[in-house]
Every structure is written in C-alpha cells, then in structure tokens.
Amino acid sequence: MIFDFQIWENSTAFKDEIFSNSTINGEGDIQLDAPNATNPLGPVMQSIYDFINKENLQASTIYKKKQVVLLTDYINLNVTQIMNANSKMVNQQTLGIFFQLDITEFYKHCNFTIFSQSDYYNVGAKRKLFQQMLNFQFSGGTVETKPSADNFIYVTNADTLALKRIYSDATQGETCAMSDIKMYSKFVQIYFKTNDTIYDLTLPWFGENSVNFTMSCLSDLYKNYVENETCSDAAFRIIDEFVSHVKSPTKIQTFLSLVTNCTLPYMERHRIDNSAINFLTDFRIITAENMTYVYKSLTEKLINVTLLKNTLDFQVIPNNQFYLNNYSTFCKHDMPSVPLEKALIWSRPKILKIALEDLMWITICSIISVTTFGCIAYQYIKRQQRKQLALLQEIMRHPRIFKAEVDCPKVTRLPWEIKSENVHIDTNFLLGEGTISNVYLGKLKGKAPILQWIDRVEMKQYQDCAVAVRVPRHFDEPEEDQLQREIHSMRRLRHHDHIALFLGWTSKNNLVCSLLELTHQNLVKYLFQIKETLGQNGRSSDHTNIPYQTLYKIIYETCDGMAYLHSRNLVHRDLTARNILLTTGLRAKISGFGFCSDPQDTAFGANSLALRYLPVRWLAPECFLGKFSYKSDSWSFAVTLYEIFTLGELPYEELRIPDEIIESVQKGRIPAMPKYATKHTYSVMQQCFHKIPQRRLAFLQMKEIFHPNTEASYHNAAFEMDELLE
Structure with missing residues (x-):
C-alpha cells in the first residue's frame, strides 16, 4: 500500500487529476478550504458519505463494507470535521494515513484511527485493521418490511448443516419468503450455546445476497466451537426457552425449530402437556437420537396430549438431510406425509x-x-x-306395425313403422339440409301410424298426403336413440296446435327415414326473408318495417307449445329457430324432438354421447354438466329470441370452436341486446339468462307476458302475409 502511495505521489497526471483540488499554498499543517476554491474538499467529502448512506438503504448493497481512507500531508479542518461526524456510520470504516512521521498534531483533530505513512512498526496488525470484517447493522433510515411469519431456531448442539437447511426453507417457503427488494432486520432469530453460554443471533434479510451472508455468519459462528458436554444445563435452558415460546401468545404465524440431541434426558426431567398451547405457532423437533426411543419417550406422549395430529403442523423428525430436504414444514403451507422409519412388524394376538x-x-x-x-x-x-x-x-x-324389415336389423324393435312401398321420396325436391340429415318432399300412401293414437277429425289430413321426409346420412345407435325419443315424446304429447307431428318412420336403402308433418317453412327462413326485404328497400335500420305483430304471435305460440310440452313432463333440449316450423298461415309449430325426454334422463349425463350432439350456442351453463330442467329450455328460448330480433344472426357469432363457446357461457356471458328488440323484450331475455335456473321465467309466465304484444303491436303494411308467402 505504501508503494502505491509513492507511485500516486510521484505521478504528475494523478496529481493533476486528484490532488489539484487538495493542494494549498500555505505552509501550516492546519488549513481550511479557500473561500474562492473552485472545488472545495468539504462538500466533496460530504458527497462521499451521502453516497455511503444511500448504499446503506438499498438491499443490494447494505451488507457490503464501506471504507473511507484519508491520504494527506496536512489537516483540512473542513474534511476532518465531516469525517469525525460520520465515523460512527453503520457498515463503514473511517481511517487516515498521513505523510509525516510525527502525527501528534493530527490526533488532536481526528476522532478516527490514523497512521503515519513512514511508520513501519507492526505492519501486519495494521493490515488486519484495514481488512477486518464489521458487525452488520441496519441504518436508522432503513425501511423494513415485516414478513407474514416469524422464524425462531433453537440449537443445543453445533449442526451447521441443519441450520443452513432451515434458513434456506425460510427464504424459499411461501409463508416466510420476502421480495429481493425488501429488508427486515429480524428475519430469523437463533438461540444457541457455546461452552455453556447462551447467545442470541439475529439474521437479517436484504434480498438475494442474504443467503450467502448468513452462510458466512454460520460458518464463523462454529469455527472455534468446542462441544464439552452434550446435554448440559445450558442445553436444557434452551429447550425450556423453546417450550415457553411454544406456549407464549402471538398474533401472527410463528415457526419454531428445535435442533437437539437431548430430548430423551430432557423428558426424564420434565413433564410435557398441551396446556395453553398457541396454535398460531408451528413447531418441529429435529433430533439425532434413535427414533424408536424418541417415539416411546416423546412422540407418543405428544400424540396422547393431542399436540401431534393430522390437523396440526407439529413434527418430530430425525436430523438427516433426507428428511430436512424433503419433508420440512418450515414456512410452508403443506407438505407430503413423512414415511415411517424403522416400523416394527405387528402380529395380531391369537385370542x-x-x-x-x-x-x-x-x-x-x-x-x-x-x-x-x-x-x-x-x-x-x-x-x-x-x-x-x-x-x-x-x-x-298393432301387430303389423312391428313387422321387421330384413335389410335393416337395427330397427326391428321400433314401433310406428310404415312400409317402404307406401312412401315415395322426391330426392330432387330438397326442403332443408343439415349436418346429419337432409329433408326431402315425400308422399305418404295410406294412414300415418300416429292416427292409431290420436282419434280426431282434423287428423284425417295425414292420410294419403304430402309429407316431409328426413333422411339421415347414416344410421347408428345415436340416430336410433333419437328416433326412439321422438316416438315416445309423440305418444305423450299426442296432438297440440303448436306441436309439429311426427307421423312415423320407414326404411329406405338401409337408412331409417322419419316422416314429419309438412309445413311451409321454418322460422329461420322467414327471418331471412324479412332481412332480405329490408335490404332491398334500403331500410335495414328502420324498426317500423319489422312485422312485430307477426313475430310476437310466433313467440306467443311457441310459449304455448313449450308450456304444454312441460306439462307432459318433457324437456325439449333443442329449442332453436330452425326447429320452429311455420304453416302457410304462419302458425308456429315446435319440432325436433330427437332429444326430448324426461328431465332426469341419464342419457344426457355429463360427457355423454347424446350431449355432444346438442347445439352448444343454445345451451344453459348447467347443461354442460348434464343437468337439464324446464328452466334450461327457458335459456334456449331466450337465445331463440336473440335469433328472432337479429333477423337470423347466430349467437356468439365470432366464436367458432365449441369449447370456446362453452367456456364463454360458463363464465357468465350472455348475448347482447338484439338490434330490433325492445327494452321490455330484452328484460324478459335477461330473466331467462339468470345463472340460477330456479329464478328463470317459466313458459306459462312468458305466455302471459307476450300475449298482449300479439294484439297491441302495430302492424306493418310492408310485410303483408300474402306477400311473404309468394
């Protein structure tokens, strides 16, 4: 170091850069900054201590030693006064080296340690003084953040590995861990003994460097440790402190660890109970003793007094790295079960x-x-x-109805069969096209099977008549189940003015074709006609051109049909605009009974095959869990109202993937207010979209709500019925 000083002193460039502001023209050893100095030394020295003080407030640098050394050949009172005032600053060391042999005068003005550059006596001791470690402290202005839990470690024997493991748990456990930018002076407190003397060591937290700092402290702690007595009185006093702490009241979560090999001697001298145990305190005992004897003398007694049980985070575990690394409860919310060690073979007594x-x-x-x-x-x-x-x-x-068809063995057990020679299908006249079937115009010769169930005069029209024939693209078990449900539903429903009839079925080309009541069109086509007419007239935004009276009449008739369907203890499950048929007089008839059955039908349970065939855009949230009720039809009807008052737009049109639609509905999304709907109508829709099924409107209620609209709504001359039918 003296050699470096001589180089600096003889360096002209260094003098020009560093010493130019500190040289003076005076002859005395004691000087003050010149009044007209360009860069006076007092403020420079103060800026150095201000920087050190700033470093002492940051987590990344607070733990580092800061050293200020004054190199001079005279006394600048401005500098020494500032150094004297800051010599006791935490985490820093102030020293002085003077380029004179006699520094007696300097001692009068310096309250910090100083040396003479020419004094070579005891150089080794002086070097150690420059290199010595300082006791770490938090400065007065440090902002401390208290963690959500306190940590205490009681140690009766020198075990640095266990201490390091426990401290690592505190820094990594989700209950005690702190951010790297926060600081706390009492992060972990350790009580330990050295040669029958008990010490208290407080370990701070100041970010990512805390672990290395602590490991260094623990290594120095036991570097000169000599164990003279394993279970001394000091060890028992530490255990007493541990037990007292377990029972002491606390307002926050507290983790206590006892690292010892004196549990058995301690138990011989003390009785343990659960009196006044504070259950905000989680403790564990880490012992190096034989676990079989520990269980008999300690663990079993703790269990008997209910201190060890499944609902409490109390532990007695062996002191080895396997358990400390894998089964620690220190600063953790939960942990895996600890495997038994040295379990004895148990044999049942023969009595x-x-x-x-x-x-x-x-x-x-x-x-x-x-x-x-x-x-x-x-x-x-x-x-x-x-x-x-x-x-x-x-x-x-009806023996003839059940006559089996040779070329279609799957449907030999289905009723309501019509001989294939009595049905003619005009494949050139397509009425409608779907994903799983097409609908063609057909001709029925003879009576429809439904006439045997419904004996009414108006039913005679379904003899030797035109029909709609639904031809599936393939016929497997799901299609067979749908056909069964349509037949069973029609048996219950029989006849209603607003229920489309299922007339029977026949087998064509090894496919089961359903015969349906022929209507003029469905509601989707009617809505597209209205939308197309509005576009041609250039009045797509004019609400006065919407045939509200007709639309509300269709809505009312749909409510009437659904109310009747529910009265027969059936749930539709597929109520959409495409399944609402319109006669030539625009009378609404509900169709699509392939999924209609009892509300408790197990075929529509969660993850069932039948559930996958249902249209997800119209289903209520509970339906995706396999829960259907009358009120799930109310949700589907509200979505149908959205179709009506948007003139045929799909709900959630921007979503294409079914899983996205399901997730969106389950999160509470409902269709927005339709463009052509009134506020009153959308209020009804919102009530049907209630997340609690029991609070949704029933169809009898909606029937009463929409009935006045069929009479009070104005009539638009632009949409005459005859004009739409052309």
Whole structure:
C-alpha cells in the first residue's frame, strides 16, 4: 500500500487529476478550504458519505463494507470535521494515513484511527485493521418490511448443516419468503450455546445476497466451537426457552425449530402437556437420537396430549438431510406425509374372543351384501319384465306395425313403422339440409301410424298426403336413440296446435327415414326473408318495417307449445329457430324432438354421447354438466329470441370452436341486446339468462307476458302475409 502511495505521489497526471483540488499554498499543517476554491474538499467529502448512506438503504448493497481512507500531508479542518461526524456510520470504516512521521498534531483533530505513512512498526496488525470484517447493522433510515411469519431456531448442539437447511426453507417457503427488494432486520432469530453460554443471533434479510451472508455468519459462528458436554444445563435452558415460546401468545404465524440431541434426558426431567398451547405457532423437533426411543419417550406422549395430529403442523423428525430436504414444514403451507422409519412388524394376538368377533362381523357383512345385491337384481329384472310386457301389449294391439324389415336389423324393435312401398321420396325436391340429415318432399300412401293414437277429425289430413321426409346420412345407435325419443315424446304429447307431428318412420336403402308433418317453412327462413326485404328497400335500420305483430304471435305460440310440452313432463333440449316450423298461415309449430325426454334422463349425463350432439350456442351453463330442467329450455328460448330480433344472426357469432363457446357461457356471458328488440323484450331475455335456473321465467309466465304484444303491436303494411308467402 505504501508503494502505491509513492507511485500516486510521484505521478504528475494523478496529481493533476486528484490532488489539484487538495493542494494549498500555505505552509501550516492546519488549513481550511479557500473561500474562492473552485472545488472545495468539504462538500466533496460530504458527497462521499451521502453516497455511503444511500448504499446503506438499498438491499443490494447494505451488507457490503464501506471504507473511507484519508491520504494527506496536512489537516483540512473542513474534511476532518465531516469525517469525525460520520465515523460512527453503520457498515463503514473511517481511517487516515498521513505523510509525516510525527502525527501528534493530527490526533488532536481526528476522532478516527490514523497512521503515519513512514511508520513501519507492526505492519501486519495494521493490515488486519484495514481488512477486518464489521458487525452488520441496519441504518436508522432503513425501511423494513415485516414478513407474514416469524422464524425462531433453537440449537443445543453445533449442526451447521441443519441450520443452513432451515434458513434456506425460510427464504424459499411461501409463508416466510420476502421480495429481493425488501429488508427486515429480524428475519430469523437463533438461540444457541457455546461452552455453556447462551447467545442470541439475529439474521437479517436484504434480498438475494442474504443467503450467502448468513452462510458466512454460520460458518464463523462454529469455527472455534468446542462441544464439552452434550446435554448440559445450558442445553436444557434452551429447550425450556423453546417450550415457553411454544406456549407464549402471538398474533401472527410463528415457526419454531428445535435442533437437539437431548430430548430423551430432557423428558426424564420434565413433564410435557398441551396446556395453553398457541396454535398460531408451528413447531418441529429435529433430533439425532434413535427414533424408536424418541417415539416411546416423546412422540407418543405428544400424540396422547393431542399436540401431534393430522390437523396440526407439529413434527418430530430425525436430523438427516433426507428428511430436512424433503419433508420440512418450515414456512410452508403443506407438505407430503413423512414415511415411517424403522416400523416394527405387528402380529395380531391369537385370542378366541377376537376370532369369534371377526367371524360375527364377516357373517353380518356377507348377509348385508347378499341382501343388497339381491334387491338390486330383483328390481332390475322387474323393470325389464315391465318393459317387455308393455312392448308385447303394443304388438298385440298393432301387430303389423312391428313387422321387421330384413335389410335393416337395427330397427326391428321400433314401433310406428310404415312400409317402404307406401312412401315415395322426391330426392330432387330438397326442403332443408343439415349436418346429419337432409329433408326431402315425400308422399305418404295410406294412414300415418300416429292416427292409431290420436282419434280426431282434423287428423284425417295425414292420410294419403304430402309429407316431409328426413333422411339421415347414416344410421347408428345415436340416430336410433333419437328416433326412439321422438316416438315416445309423440305418444305423450299426442296432438297440440303448436306441436309439429311426427307421423312415423320407414326404411329406405338401409337408412331409417322419419316422416314429419309438412309445413311451409321454418322460422329461420322467414327471418331471412324479412332481412332480405329490408335490404332491398334500403331500410335495414328502420324498426317500423319489422312485422312485430307477426313475430310476437310466433313467440306467443311457441310459449304455448313449450308450456304444454312441460306439462307432459318433457324437456325439449333443442329449442332453436330452425326447429320452429311455420304453416302457410304462419302458425308456429315446435319440432325436433330427437332429444326430448324426461328431465332426469341419464342419457344426457355429463360427457355423454347424446350431449355432444346438442347445439352448444343454445345451451344453459348447467347443461354442460348434464343437468337439464324446464328452466334450461327457458335459456334456449331466450337465445331463440336473440335469433328472432337479429333477423337470423347466430349467437356468439365470432366464436367458432365449441369449447370456446362453452367456456364463454360458463363464465357468465350472455348475448347482447338484439338490434330490433325492445327494452321490455330484452328484460324478459335477461330473466331467462339468470345463472340460477330456479329464478328463470317459466313458459306459462312468458305466455302471459307476450300475449298482449300479439294484439297491441302495430302492424306493418310492408310485410303483408300474402306477400311473404309468394
């Protein structure tokens, strides 16, 4: 260092750069900054201490040692006064080196340690003074942030590995971990003994460098440690402090760890209980003793006094790295179960009384199991017999309807069959096209099977008549189930003015074709006609050109049909605008009963095949979980109202993937207010979109709501019925 000083002193460039502001023309050893100095030394020295003070307030630099050394050959009172005032600043060391042999005068003005550049006596001790480590402290202006939990470690024997592991848990555990930019002076407190003397060590937190700083402190802590007695009185006093801390009241979460090998001697001298235990405190005991004896003398007693159980985060574990690394509860919300160690093989005592009790319980369980299984099997067989009996009775009443078709074995058990020679399909006249079927114009020869169920005069029109024939693209079990549901639904519904009739089925080219009541068009086509007419007239934004009276009449009739359907204990599940048919007089008729059945039908459970065929844009949120009710039809009807008052637009039109639509609906999204809807109508829609099914409107209520609109709504001359039918 002296050699470096001589180089600096002999360097002209260095003098010009560094010493130019500190040289003076005076002859005395004591000087003040010149009044007209360009760069006076006092403010320069003050800026150095201001910088050090700033470094002491930042987590990334607070732990570093700051050293200020004054090199001079005279006393600048402005500089020494500032250095004297700041010599006690935390985490910094102030020293002085003077280029004179006699520094007696300098001692009078310097309150910090100074040396003479020419004094070579005891150079090693002086070098150590320059290199010594300082005791770390937080400065008075440091902003500290308290963590959500306190950490305390009690140690009765020198075990740096366990201490380092526990401290690492505190820095990484989700309960105690702190941000790298925050600081806290009492992050972890350690109580330990050295040669029967108990010490208290407080470890701070100042960001990512805290771990290395702590590891260095712990290494120095036990560098000269000599264990003279394993379980001394000091060790027992530390354990006493640990037990007292467990029982002491606290307002925040506290984690206590006891690292010891003195649990067995301690238990011989003390009795443990659960009196006044504070359950905001989580403790664990880490011991190096034999775990079998520890269990008998400590763990079992803790269990007996309910201090160790599944609902509490208390532990007694062996002191090895496997358990400390993998099964620590320190500063963690949860942890995996600790495997048993050195478990003893247990054998059941051979006592006649126990054997008889076992035999009795086995007999009782066997009787209950056989009885339960017999009842379930009996009920299942009875249900099957009732179904077969009902089918045989229907066959006896209508034997010809159940005649099997040779080329279509899948449908031999389905009723309402029409001979294929009695149905003519005009494949050149396509009425409608769908994803799984097409609808063609057809001609029925003879009576429709439904006439055998409904004996009404107006039903005679379904004999030797034109019909709509739905031809599936393929016929598998899902299509067969839909056909079954249509037949069963029509048996319950029979006849209603606003229910489209399912007339029967026939087999063509190994495909089962459904015969439906022929109507003029469906609601979707009618809405497109209105929209097209508005576009031709250039009045697409003019609400006065919307045939509201006709639309509300269709809505009212749909509500009437759905109310009747619900009265027959059926849920439609596929209520959309395309399934609302319109006669030549624009009377609404509900169709599409392929998914219509009881509300509790298990075929529509969560993740079922039938559920995948339903249109997701019209389904209520609970339907995706397999829960259908009358109120789920109310949701679908509200979506249908959106179609009506947007003149045929799809709901959630920007979403194309079904999973995106399902996620959006489940998160609470509903269609926006349609362009041509009134506020009153959208209010009805919002009530049908209620997330709680029981609070949605029923169709009887909506029937009463929309009935006045069929009479009070004005009539638009631009949309005469005859004009639309042309």
